[in-house]
Amino acid sequence: xxxxxxxxxxxxxxxxxxxxxxxxxxxxxxxxxxxxxxxxxxxxxxxxxxxxxxxxxxxxxxxxxxxxxxxxxxxxxxxxxxxxxxxxxxxxxxxxxxxxxxxxxxxxxxxxxxxxxxxxxxxxxxxxxxxxxxxxxxxxxxxxxxxxxxxxxxxxxxxxxxxxxxxxxxxxxxxxxxxxxxxxxxxxx
Numbered sequence: 166x167x168x169x170x171x172x173x174x175x176x177x178x179x180x181x182x183x184x185x186x187x188x189x190x191x192x193x194x195x196x197x198x199x200x201x202x203x204x205x206x207x208x209x210x211x212x213x214x215x216x217x218x219x220x221x222x223x224x225x226x227x228x229x230x231x232x233x234x235x236x237x238x239x240x241x242x243x244x245x246x247x248x249x250x251x252x253x254x255x256x257x258x259x260x261x262x263x264x265x266x267x268x269x270x271x272x273x274x275x276x277x278x279x280x281x282x283x284x285x286x287x288x289x290x291x292x293x294x295x296x297x298x299x300x301x302x303x304x305x306x307x308x309x310x311x312x313x314x315x316x317x318x319x320x321x322x323x324x325x326x327x328x329x330x331x332x333x334x335x336x337x338x339x340x341x342x343x344x345x346x347x348x349x350x351x352x353x354x
Contacts, residue, residue, distance in 0.1 A: 198347050199345065199346065200343050201343060201344065203333060203336060203337055206328045206344060207329070207330065207333060209327075209328050210325055210327055210328070211324055212346050214320055214323055214324050215322045216319070216320060216321055217315045217317050217318065217321040218317055219339060220315070221312070221314040225275040226272060226309045227271055227273050227274075227307060227309075228282070229307050230271050230285045231282045231283050231307060232245075232267065232269060232283050232297075233267045234265075234279055234282075234295075235279055235281070236304040237280075238263060244294035244295060245294065245295045246262075248266065249268070250268040250269070251267055251270065251273040254272070255273065261278035262278075269282060280304055281302065281304055281307070282307035282308055283306070284299070287299035287302070321335070322335070328346065
């Protein structure tokens with residue numbers, strides 16, 4: 166390399182890593198975090214812990230399409246009457262009547278009084294009666310309990326997390342709309 170070109174010409178021109186680190190730290194300024202909308206934080210770094218303010222799921226939730234029932238009231242071979250249907254995203258709360266089952270879809274709220282969901286492939290309907298054909302059905306099967314993913318008050322995301330799409334989606338599911346983040350650094354020579 167030619168002298169004066171800015172390139173290192175001999176191994177003697179190099180400095181130790183510790184000296185380079187010292188030079189960088191002496192010439193760098195700390196980035197001040199700021200509050201930003203969740204839609205603007207992709208790739209940024211979280212500047213403070215985020216705590217859950219709600220349970221996820223918000224309610225006992227069906228993990229598949231099928232029929233919700235009260236396992237303790239069901240007897241193998243005894244049909245259950247179909248009470249109605251609960252779609253995913255529906256707002257209505259339903260209470261299960263004794264001796265009944267409710268058609269339910271993945272993600273829907275399990276009705277009050279029900280604690281188990283039998284897969285639709287393991288049941289059949291005859292004259293509006295549900296015949297369960299699942300000899301391995303257990304209490305609580307196919308139900309995600311309220312707060313199973315995260316409970317209100319738990320640490321949802323730690324400070325210094327890089328906000329990638331999955332992290333942003335998770336924060337949005339908690340109802341978070343803005344977060345404290347560090348801005349992108351700017352480098353100059």
